[in-house]
Amino acid sequence: MKLYYSPGACSLSPQIVLRESGLAFEAVLASTKTKQLADGTDYHSINPLGYVPMLELDDGTRLREGPAIVQYIADQVPTKNLAPANGTxxxxxxxxxxxxxxxxxxxxxxxxxxxxxxxxxxxxxxxxxxxxxxxxxxxxxxxxxxxxxxxxxxxxxxxxxxxxxxxxxxxxxxxxxxxxxxxxxxxxxxxxxxxxxxxxxx
Missing domain, CATH: 1.20.1050.10 (Glutathione S-transferase Yfyf (Class Pi); Chain A, domain 2)
Structure with missing residues (x-):
């Protein structure tokens, strides 16, 4: 997985949750000021909305919006108690x-x-x-x-x-x-x- 983040932004939330989860991930800096990645890629080509966080799954599927992302992560590791079971x-x-x-x-x-x-x-x-x-x-x-x-x-x-x-x-x-x-x-x-x-x- 890849987490696109910008330092101090709300993407700190899934950054914390991923580390709590123990799941392997790559943190990719996507500056909210320049809208560019470290290699010069226009971040809008990845997320047309231009903001963080965005989580890219191993199959290329992308999830936007922090609350959705953190719940997805939590549901991958139910024994960590990061979120109660769905439907409760x-x-x-x-x-x-x-x-x-x-x-x-x-x-x-x-x-x-x-x-x-x-x-x-x-x-x-x-x-x-x-x-x-x-x-x-x-x-x-x-x-x-x-x-x-x-x-x-x-x-x-x-x-x-x-x-x-x-x-x-x-x-x-x-x-x-x-x-x-x-x-x-x-x-x-x-x-x-x-x-x-x-x-x-x-």
């Missing part, structure tokens, strides 16, 4: 979290990365993020991980997205449960390996 209520709870992270957190971080976005609009996005993160903080009370006692693909996605808080000036200091959860996730070997591979380690 727990799986729908996981999908509920993946959708929330994508639509309520990821989407609201997006304007903060745009240098052309007016500061007023960024202030609105930050305010909305703080409200959503307050809810997440409450949901994490008494839990080791997002869905309970097991690390799941939702933890990988939430970790990748909340990594943007500091550089985007989103203050997490009032969210004790979220910060404790981030510390638990950050020390996992697969997370440390992924962060190092992307040049994100301190």
């Amino acid at each position: 209520l727990q799986r729908y709870r996981l999908q509920e979290w993946l959708t929330f992270i994508g639509m309520e957190l990821h989407r609201n971080f997006t304007p903060l990365f745009n240098p052309k976005m007016p500061e007023d609009a960024k202030a609105i996005a930050r305010e909305r993020l703080i409200g959503r993160l307050k809810w997440v903080d409450g949901e994490l009370a008494g839990k080791d991980y997002v869905t309970g006692e097991h690390f799941s693909v939702a933890d990988a996605y939430l970790f990748a997205v909340t990594n943007w808080a500091k550089p985007m000036n989103v203050d997490l200091s009032g969210f004790a449960n979220l910060l404790a959860w981030r510390e638990r996730v950050a020390v996992r070997p697969a997370v440390q390996e992924a962060m190092k591979a992307e040049g994100l380690s301190k």
